[in-house]
Amino acid sequence: MKNLREQIEALRDEITGFNSNDPAQVEEFRIKYLGTKGQLKNLMGELKNVPVDQKKEAGQLLNEFKQFVEAHYETLKSNSSSAADAADTGIDLSLPGDPTPLGSRHPVTLMRNQIVSIFQRLGFAVAEGPEIEDDWHNFGALNLPAHHPARDMQDTFYIQQNPDWVLRTHTSSVQIREMEKGKLPIRMLMPGRVFRNETVSARSHCFFHQIEGLYIDKNVSFADLKQTLYFFVKEMYGANVKVRFRPSYFPFTEPSAEMDVSCFICGGEGCHVCKKTGWVEILGCGMVHPNVLSNCGIDPEEYNGFAFGLGVERPAMLKYGVNDLRLFSENDVRFLKQFTAAT
Numbered sequence: 003m004k005n006l007r008e009q010i011e012a013l014r015d016e017i018t019g020f021n022s023n024d025p026a027q028v029e030e031f032r033i034k035y036l037g038t039k040g041q042l043k044n045l046m047g048e049l050k051n052v053p054v055d056q057k058k059e060a061g062q063l064l065n066e067f068k069q070f071v072e073a074h075y076e077t078l079k080s081n082s083s084s085a086a087d088a089a090d091t092g093i094d095l096s097l098p099g100d101p102t103p104l105g106s107r108h109p110v111t112l113m114r115n116q117i118v119s120i121f122q123r124l125g126f127a128v129a130e131g132p133e134i135e136d137d138w139h140n141f142g143a144l145n146l147p148a149h150h151p152a153r154d155m156q157d158t159f160y161i162q163q164n165p166d167w168v169l170r171t172h173t174s175s176v177q178i179r180e181m182e183k184g185k186l187p188i189r190m191l192m193p194g195r196v197f198r199n200e201t202v203s204a205r206s207h208c209f210f211h212q213i214e215g216l217y218i219d220k221n222v223s224f225a226d227l228k229q230t231l232y233f234f235v236k237e238m239y240g241a242n243v244k245v246r247f248r249p250s251y252f253p254f255t256e257p258s259a260e261m262d263v264s265c266f267i268c269g270g271e272g273c274h275v276c277k278k279t280g281w282v283e284i285l286g287c288g289m290v291h292p293n294v295l296s297n298c299g300i301d302p303e304e305y306n307g308f309a310f311g312l313g314v315e316r317p318a319m320l321k322y323g324v325n326d327l328r329l330f331s332e333n334d335v336r337f338l339k340q341f342t343a344a345t
């Protein structure tokens with residue numbers, strides 16, 4: 003038994019020391035150790051000389067050793083065959099791989115992310131909704147009953163199969179969906195693509211992107227709305243930009259306003275971007291109309307809030323110096339690859 007153990011250990015050292023990826027030598031290894039007249043067979047033959055009370059232990063030793071030799075042989079074999087493959091095909095496995103070129107973010111996405119991240123710092127979360135909407139979510143619930151003249155403010159695409167369906171003209175439809183859920187308070191941003199039947203030109207398109215915001219709670223005031231938007235403007239355009247509100251009309255807000263910022267291109271001097279007025283209009287806003295709240299099952303006596311909406315393409319055009327809206331949707335890689343988050 004002692005003898006057997008010593009023989010195994012001596013062979014184990016020998017085998018561990020054997021290394022080659024030459025297929026002929028690996029075959030020699032197999033014959034020498036694993037072949038029908040090989041060393042392993044020899045050792046197995048010795049089992050009959052081991053005293054009966056030690057046979058079990060000796061059997062276990064031999065089995066474990068057999069597995070070791072076979073595993074070593076498998077490793078040698080696979081190394082030698084991959085070396086042979088490499089030699090056959092002439093592939094240099096040590097060459098570095100081809101780098102995969104990284105894509106870049108779309109300028110509209112970059113602008114959207116920048117705007118969203120500013121409002122996120124005030125605790126606004128992002129909500130999304132379907133681009134094909136029913137009449138109720140796009141118009142009815144927003145205080146625009148059938149035949150309301152303000153429906154003409156947004157030229158709408160209707161779906162032929164079902165006159166109740168439209169391509170949403172604004173993401174206010176997502177505001178309705180959020181309010182219908184009945185979880186209050188709400189502090190949400192609704193970014194998304196919207197559609198209007200307008201002639202496609204350098205300055206207008208039949209689809210574009212919007213970000214709307216909605217805040218519903220108890221005792222929300224117009225001052226809260228102004229403060230939120232002041233914060234946004236400062237973060238977006240810098241501390242020196244001036245802001246003004248002009249009274250306006252939206253069926254879903256009362257009172258309503260449009261917000262202008264002093265032209266951040268010419269600093270208010272007057273240029274082609276602000277059409278020599280010194281001001282650039284950036285968003286519409288107002289206090290959510292009580293009818294809209296009750297349409298969504300919220301008691302307007304208990305809750306109120308504000309909403310605002312702004313386009314994404316226009317600030318992106320100004321930031322990146324893009325002079326034609328159509329470039330955003332043509333998918334020309336030469337255009338798209340120019341934008342990085344840092345610029």
Ligand code: PHE
Binds near residue numbers: 174288
């Ligand atoms: N939904 C309006 C639009 O698309 C924007 C808006 C949103 C105005 C919220 C006021 C309040 O023009």
